[in-house]
Amino acid sequence: MNKRFMTLIGLVLTLAMLLAACGGGSGSEPTEGADPGEDAAETGDSEAAGEADVILRLAHSGSETHQYHIAAVNFKEEIEEKSNGAIAVEIFSGSVLGSEGEAVEQILDGTLDMTTVSADSSFANTVPEMNVFGIPYLFENLDHVYRTLDGEVGTELLELSDQKGMKALGYWEVGERHVTNDSKEIKTPEDMNGLNIRVQPAPVWEAHMRALGASPTPVAFNELYSALDQGVVDGQENPLNTIYSMKFDEVQKYVSLTAHTYSPAIVVMSERAWEGLTPEQQQLIEEAVEAAKLYQREELAAMNDEILAHFEENGVTVTTDIDFDAFREATKEVRDVLSSQVPAELIEKIENN
Structure with missing residues (x-):
């Protein structure tokens, strides 16, 4: 009887360990077809997150050398510094939390805090006016692009996005196609x-x-x-x-x-995450998104010749x-x-x- 009892205990412990291994993390499995030869990754600093008042989960579909990630990492550094560690960012790259369309759906239902996606791709299913960026040869050059995004038209398109049940924060870059x-x-x-x-x-x-x-x-x-x-x-x-x-x-x-x-990358936050911030924190987020925009533009311009x-x-x-x-x-x-x-x-x- 004791031998049977010990065997049963061993089986129970083994099952418990298996369940623990399967139950951790974000609750989403990596999406098939993420960056080849490179695991989709979370770059959040667990120590910093543990000390923060607010932890924002930011997901995107690119690799860790993609435009999205270049801006996202800079945003993370900016906001954690500007908030003195009160706001932490965990970045999930390589579609680990889902495709761009799924990320937008998660923003709308409040299960994801932030994402950056191509404005004229699946995002345009939610905000049809973003299809304007799919018109061939609409822009003369990058200066024309930036005047548009940083001016009245860019603001109007962000406001249209706000009306769909999310908070649109600004534009990062995907680039000329x-x-x-x-x-x-x-x-x-x-x-x-x-x-x-x-x-x-x-x-x-x-x-x-x-x-x-x-x-x-x-x-x-x-x-x-x-x-x-x-x-x-x-x-x-x-x-x-x-x-x-x-x-x-x-x-x-x-x-x-x-x-x-030219495709802009729109940066959006769920209404739930945005409304959970104080006005001061909201301002810091907007400033950090803007700083990451300028940093990314400069970095990408410098990289083109090397690429x-x-x-x-x-x-x-x-x-x-x-x-x-x-x-x-x-x-x-x-x-x-x-x-x-x-x-x-x-x-x-x-x-x-």
Whole structure:
């Protein structure tokens, strides 16, 4: 009897340890297809968090060298310093808490404190006006982009986001988007003909690729590396830092600097988290988001030449002689797809900014 009793005790203890191992952490399992060869990570300082009055969980879909993470880490440093440790930030990268669309849903239902996502991707399903950033060649250059985001139009779009049940804090950067593929150089719209290109899940992107003769295929960002590697899609379009940080150059041998659109990363907080802060803490959060914006812009600008050099050193063909006039002409009707979602006045404001 004692032997049977001891065996039973051993089984109970083993089961308890297994349950403990499965029950810790955030309650969400890592999303398949996060940054290849790199575990999705939480960079929160547990010691700092333990001493803080407020702990904010910030999730994003990028790797630890992605634009999102560059800004998020700077934001964490800024707010923890400005608040003298009263506010701590735990960062979850690589879609460990879900895709961008899932992160937005979690913000809306209050189960996630903060996220930063591409404004013109799945976020535009909640705030349709953000589709404006999917209009090809709407901006003349980065100075035009920054005047828009930092001015009246940018503020109006943040206010529209506030009306959807969240607190919009500002814009970080995803960047100017370029086309990559694994079969040929892209110099003219005709070169896009027949290519199967991954697009963000929004009608404007599907219309954009069809206008160029390509076949648009929506693929979740955290599944994109695998889709490229396995030939599910021939190519994709993203900013240089995204291509580099997510290692797409390992499975794409042609990068064409088409600069066809610019994507801002909107920074949002759940209403529950925002309303749980004092007015003084809210101001510190806004200041830290702004500081991270400026820091990230400077960092990304400095990195571009290094990234292009890295591509060329690793056998990637970088094409710069793009027929921009031909691309503009081929895609000029894409904005018509957005007529029911993006007011004509908004487009006009941006063009005249």
